[in-house]
Amino acid sequence: MCRLFALTASEPVSPMHAIRALDVMREGHDGSGVGLFLSDFGGPLAAFKDKPILSGICTREGLRRLDAAMEDWGFTPLWELPITPQGPRPRWTPERDVYVLRVYDMPAHIAALPQQERELALVRTRLELRHMGLENEDIIVFSFWPDAAMIKEIGDPLQVGEYLGVERDELLCRTILAQGRQNTNYAINLYACHPFFIQGISTMTNGENTAFVPIRDFLMNQGVPGYEGYNSDSEVFTHILHYTLKVLGLPLEAYKHIITPLKDHELENHPQKAFLARLKQLCRRMIIDGPNCVIGAIPGGTMFMVQDSKKLRPGVVGGRPGLFAFSSEICGLDFAIPDRDRSKDVQPMHLDTVIVGPSRQEVTVCRQTQPLPLHS
């Protein structure tokens, strides 16, 4: 089963720190891939906070097509991080032409749009590139979003991290999601590699989603740009979070009520019983059936962890003010933040959403039995 590790820090840290924590948990991943979501950058990328960063992998021909398309659409490259592989290529890692991590300036007509429309324009641009790439299998695009970048590659996480030179000042950041894959269900395909990303929202999951097909069938027909692909059964977790926040306009705390709603006897004494019972009916199509641990990050610097309603997966959150880690195993947390008060570690149970906010000062546990912050 995949291993998950995430860091949220007041001061930028290296993604390699998260990869080393994954390596401690290596018995749970088989070296079939690693995925990184990086956000809230320090270093030179901090100067481009509002500019979208394109992350992906291309062949040379793919890059030519990508450049032509981006130029055609009015996006101007501002800054690029050259990623040059170092040392021997890890076992299973294919030879790639170009790893892309590039900041663009938006064309004036997009920059002038209201925020919601501007965000959709960026999503559509990413999807256009993705579709272009699928035609000739020469462009893979993971994200195209301000202050967010993704790196994914097949191979052992530690070896890939060293091979791609992830330990560098330009990649220091405050929010890191990292996943070490165990490839069980699908052919090794980078679009099946966590974390998944849409409109600033990223999540990663371990376990298997037994309710995947009905949820996928629901989401992909909602007419929301980006609800597509589904090379992994876990991609729906990201899209359900997106649906919760962006389509339904509900707070992060409502996510758990959608994927794992309260049972009747648990709802009985809830102050928002009527609303939650209705929400359960309305969103029944997005109820997951586990076993899953989901770790995610949303725009603004908030990180969270939830479990399926059967609580069949481990998961722990701990740290100290200024630095918290979300880990699928305690050994990963012990490695990353040994000097913490372990008595304050939180292992979320079946009703909990564990949240560390953008101030990174404390861990908040939101139980489903508590009131939701709702606004009509």
Place this chain on the structure above:
Amino acid sequence: MSANTAASPSQLSIKDLPWQIQWREERCTLCGACTSVCPVGAIRLGVFRKREIHAHPSLSTRPKTTWSIRYGIQQCTEPHRACVGCATCTLVCPNDAIMPMHSDEKDKLRMHRNIGGQARTRGGRRNDNESVLDRIKFIRISMLTDPALDAGRHEFDLRTLLGRVLPPQEGVRAALDGGWVPPVREIYPLMIGSMSFGALSPNMWEGLQMGVAYLNEELGMPVRICTGEGGVPPRLLRSRFLKYVILQIASGYFGWDEIIHAIPHMKEDPCAVEIKYGQGAKPGDGGLLMWHKVNQLIAAIRGVPPGVSLPSPPTHQTKYSIEEAVAKMIQSMSMAWGFRVPVYPKISGTTTATSVLNNLTRNPYAAALAIDGEDGGTGAAYNVSMDHMGAPIASNIRDCYLTLCALGKQNEIPLIAGGGIGKNGNLAANAAALIMLGASAVQIGKYAMQAAAGCVGSESDRCNICNIGKCPKGITSQDPRLYRRLDPEKVAERLVDLFVSFDTELKKIVAPLGRSTSLPIGMSDAIGINDKDAADRLQIRYVV
């Protein structure tokens, strides 16, 4: 007949009948029980004269002839008295001396069941044992990252929703702003389909209602039962048990005068209202209660004179078109209960089901769509309708589910599947297969009659005389001499057995698939079939 007389065209021998009575003289005590219970008078006391010749080996002694009289059982061969194979004679025989046996070839009686130009009518089911549902296997067993769950000890929520579910965005807005939200019931996914008071005997109806009440109130299983078109006893309308009942209105509107007048006195809203536009056993051919069964009680409840056949028209004739009828009737019935009760149409399986569904998606008051496939049963129908009319439920439900998916409205209009579920005894497997093909719930009728009341009908044309009120078990008879054979308490007990064991089996299916927190509607990756064409048609996996 005599050997030297002409044989009439419909002169049949016992060999020509579908069922032959095997009678064992050495066991028979001539008690007469069998002849008295036979519902169709297929057997009678036979008086046989027997000649015996006593020949002596010696040629000098002349042989003697003696005559004796014997008594026994004789099978009638007139078409209207042909044995129906119900085996009630076997049931009552103290010495196991008598039993109907199925003919070893197709009978000739079928060509003579139209004496006087009357096409054959009967009750029961389609005479075909085939079931595509029986061939569907559950193949996605959780064996790796996701552990299989413990069906015996895990907590399951297998309820389904009956009622219009709004798109989440609209529903959340309405819930937050206090807008109207369509009524939705959380019910058990196995429903008892529409069987009317009249089609069923009072004892059977009472037994089913008691069983449903027990399931709800003692076991916490929200099982619902549909009335069929035949009205409702006044006491039930005014009782708290009405909330477990789905009232059916069909084109004859039988009993609705009483129901409408009872609305102000109702302590509870009914679970839902089903508007019947068609049924699987006789698609496009209205309901029928034959005169045999219209006694004083039935006539009173239905608001009609006794002793006349009660055919409902094929459609609701007060409206201009079906679409209009559906829309207006849903609106009217919703209004009658202040928009607090889900109202949905029931249609027979048909290639036009997706068109009906498309229509309903644009009607915000349409609460569900029930589809009754070709294997649906009935109390009375023409044989040709039962055996040859209508579409199979599996592909019909799948088409409708995929239509809803394409519209982004999956499960917003729950699909209720009926017709042939459990026809070969595989109730839970058939129900789960339909749910994974896209049904939100399934409904049964014949299975409940077989399991809860001992109905002996079968797809091999056994018994199937529900139409003439002679049901040997008293299930579909209005003759007190017959229905007193059925103890309502025992029916209720067996109905509870049926649902409790079904629940266990359903869990034994979904738990190994790793599902427990919600009913796996549309989990088509979990099922497969060993028929490539069927797999392609249903868009499920082909497995051999």
